[in-house]
Amino acid sequence: DGGITQSPKYLFRKEGQNVTLSCEQNLNHDAMYWYRQDPGQGLRLIYYSQIVNDFQKGDIAEGYSVSREKKESFPLTVTSAQKNPTAFYLCASSITGGASEQYFGPGTRLTVT
Amino acid sequence: AQTVTQSQPEMSVQEAETVTLSCTYDTSESDYYLFWYKQPPSRQMILVIRQEAYKQQNATENRFSVNFQKAAKSFSLKISDSQLGDAAMYFCAYRSSSGTASKLTFGTGTRLQVTL
Numbered sequence: 001d002g003g004i005t006q007s008p009k010y011l012f013r014k015e016g017q018n019v020t021l022s023c024e025q026n027l028n029h030d031a032m033y034w035y036r037q038d039p040g041q042g043l044r045l046i047y048y049s050q051i052v053n054d055f056q057k058g059d060i061a062e063g064y065s066v067s068r069e070k071k072e073s074f075p076l077t078v079t080s081a082q083k084n085p086t087a088f089y090l091c092a093s094s095i096t097g098g099a100s101e102q103y104f105g106p107g108t109r110l111t112v113t
Numbered sequence: 114a115q116t117v118t119q120s121q122p123e124m125s126v127q128e129a130e131t132v133t134l135s136c137t138y139d140t141s142e143s144d145y146y147l148f149w150y151k152q153p154p155s156r157q158m159i160l161v162i163r164q165e166a167y168k169q170q171n172a173t174e175n176r177f178s179v180n181f182q183k184a185a186k187s188f189s190l191k192i193s194d195s196q197l198g199d200a201a202m203y204f205c206a207y208r209s210s211s212g213t214a215s216k217l218t219f220g221t222g223t224r225l226q227v228t229l
Contacts, residue, residue, distance in 0.1 A: 035219075
């Protein structure tokens, strides 16, 4: 089965700790994305990557970091510099160009206390 | 920068009836793509329908259709014969056709309730 996996589904951390969210896809897509979802605000783009070893900041990149060492993987690190890290995080992937849709993972709910 | 506005935070429809969800967007580009995504309680985002701006014909997918008004920058979603399984958050999204980046700009969503 082709798809996107995100783990874990729920994650709890203490304030001041960095935490890494996993995203893996086996769809052979070049592009991958990280979104943050807060109540009443829709989805906002954190980072995206169009190709291995390259990535760009999205609209709300402050306090986050990513890496893209493999085509299949695009982990997101929420650093202690992120002021309001508690949110629902969605990873997506797509082919590049055209009217290509983005395929989404099931998401990770991060709670920082 | 492009913006997407969904002015209806919540909508309700009776089973088997028709409902229309509104979406407007702001852009200076002439070529772009528009999408409607559905997010059920499981929170899994699912593509409902897409529209290429260069196509005048409105897209349809079974019970789902759009009313794309390019001059008015409007992209509404019509759901016919509503079913209980249609209850979800619906997000309108915009994507530029320039460059290779496929990043989406989302609206804030409309929560659709389906009643018996």
